[in-house]
Amino acid sequence: MTRMPFRIALVVASALAVVAYASAQSSMSAPDAITARQQLMKDQGAAMRSISQKGKAGDIMAIAVDAETLARTANQIPALFPPGSIDPATSRAKPEIWEKWSEFEGHAKDLNTKAMRLAATARTGDAGATMGAATDLGRTTCGPCHEAFRGPEIKK
Numbered sequence: 061m062t063r064m065p066f067r068i069a070l071v072v073a074s075a076l077a078v079v080a081y082a083s084a085q086s087s088m089s090a091p092d093a094i095t096a097r098q099q100l101m102k103d104q105g106a107a108m109r110s111i112s113q114k115g116k117a118g119d120i121m122a123i124a125v126d127a128e129t130l131a132r133t134a135n136q137i138p139a140l141f142p143p144g145s146i147d148p149a150t151s152r153a154k155p156e157i158w159e160k161w162s163e164f165e166g167h168a169k170d171l172n173t174k175a176m177r178l179a180a181t182a183r184t185g186d187a188g189a190t191m192g193a194a195t196d197l198g199r200t201t202c203g204p205c206h207e208a209f210r211g212p213e214i215k216k
C-alpha cells in the first residue's frame with residue numbers, strides 16, 4: 061500500500077467519527093438527555109463528597125482523580141442539555157438555560173478549568189491549597205450554575 065490511500069482512509073475514518081458523534085448528539089431524546097445529565101450530576105456530587113472525605117483523611121494526592129472526573133464530566137454538560145429537553149415533572153432545568161446559553165456553557169467551562177487546576181494542586185500534596193481550591197470550585201461553578209439555572213426540588 062502506498063502512503064496516500066492510507067492517509068485518505070484516516071481522513072475518511074475521522075470524518076465518519078465526527079458524523080457518528082453529531083448524530084448521537086442530535087438523536088438524543090429529551091427523556092434520555094434528562095436521565096443522562098442527572099446521572100452525570102450525581103457523579104459530580106459523588107466526586108465532591110469523595111474530595112471532602114479525602115481532605116479530612118489527609119489523602120490529598122488521591123483527590124486528583126476526583127478532580128479529573130469533574131473536569132471530564134464538565135465538558136459533557138452542554139451536550140446533555142439539547143434545546144427543548146425540558147420537563148417540569150422530571151427535570152429541574154430552567155428555560156433560562158437556552159435563553160442564556162453562553163452563560164450556562166461558561167459555568168461548565170469554568171468548572172473544567174477549575175477542576176484541572178484542582179487536580180494539579182492536589183498532586184503537589186499541599187492540603188491547604190487543595191482544599192482551598194476545592195471550596196472555591198464549588199462556590200464559583202456548581203453554586204452559581206444551580207442558582208441561575210436549576211429550579212426548585214420536584215415534589216414527588
Ligand code: HEC
Pocket residue numbers: 094097098099101102104105108130137150151152153154164165167168171198201202203205206209210
Ligand atoms: C453548567 C451548569 C451546572 C454546573 C456547572 C453544575 N450543575 Fe449540577 N445541575 C445543573 C442543572 C441544570 C441541574 C438540574 C438537571 C435536571 O434536573 O435536568 C443540576 C442538578 C444537579 C444535581 C441533582 C441531580 C439529580 O437529579 O439527582 C446534583 C447532585 C448536582 N447538580 C451536583 C453538581 C455539582 C457537585 C457540581 C459541581 C461540581 C455541579 N452540579 C455543577 C447545572 C449545573
